[in-house]
Amino acid sequence: MQQEAMTMTEFFDRFGTDEACRAYLYEKRWSKGFICPKCAVADKPFNISSRNLLQCKHCNHQTSVTAGTIMDRSRTPLRKWFLAIYLMSSDKRGCSALRLKKELKVAYDTAWTMSHKIRNAMKERDEEYQLSGFVEIDEGFFGSPSEGKGKRGRGTDKAPVVVALSLDEEGCPEFVKAQVLAKVDGNSIADFAEEAIGPDSTISSDGLSVYHQLSKKGYEHISKKIDPVVCPEHLRWLHLVISNLKAFLNGTYHGVPKKHLQAFIDEFCYRFNRRFWSNQFFARTLFACANASPFTRYDLIG
Secondary structure, three states: OOOOOOOHHHHHHHOOOHHHHHHHHHHHHOOOOOEOOOOOOEOOOEEEOOOOEEEOOOOOOEEOOOOOOOOOOOOOOHHHHHHHHHHHHHOOOOOOHHHHHHHHOOOHHHHHHHHHHHHHHHHHHHOOOOEOOEEEEEEEEEOOOOOOOOOOHHHOOOEEEEEEEEEOOOOOEEEEEEEEOOOOOHHHHHHHHHHHEOOOOEEEEEOOHHHHHHHHOOOEEEEEOOOOOOOOOOOHHHHHHHHHHHHHHHHHOOOOOHHHHHHHHHHHHHHHOOHHHHHHHHHHHHHHHHHOOOOOHHHHHO
């Protein structure tokens, strides 16, 4: 979906107040006119400006422009939410909670919770799509630099992550999906493929036996037992993406605990999949945040 392009200068010019942020969010949520979330009647609501509420003219239900979004019931000003969304969506290196704390002038716990809510919205947005066509698949192992020290490859103690990358007709990268696995086996790989890759796709992998399950699921599967040093072109783009993902996790965040590893991987995939629309990052991510499922701090620490 095409979204509004916006430079950093335009962002700061437009969203200096909460009122400007509310007006923009209203337009994004109800671009075709307000629809009451309770009675579903479409009509212009009463604006209770003293309490920042909207009241339906038919059932008198009161709601806010942030109700049902990740910003609902937050005491953080809306302009700071907008800035957090801008920073996390526009910087390909990512934006740590520590940086959000400094830029937004909020408590670290507040910044940490906000960042995870935004990541969850990114994840939900990408869940709506599947990879298709020609897809490369492989696994990598992720964790903080100290985890699995002394072990490398498939014998490491780090978390296994399966990564799939679709290529266009010219063999260039299109979109990526990745998932943390409990273990690398045929069933886990097959389950990931069925969720992330369209049924008519062709999947290319190395010769590891766990990938043989893919052909049993109806995929056309190309398996090659090769030495990457001898044949660097096989899965070349995928290995580059995995390398960039590791650099992202260890560079910006200096390693991520296994409990939250999937959330940070989702963030990387979300930005990678929209890299050709970088000037639309803010509008796209705000749309995702406005339509995401409720996600509370308890969901993070519970």
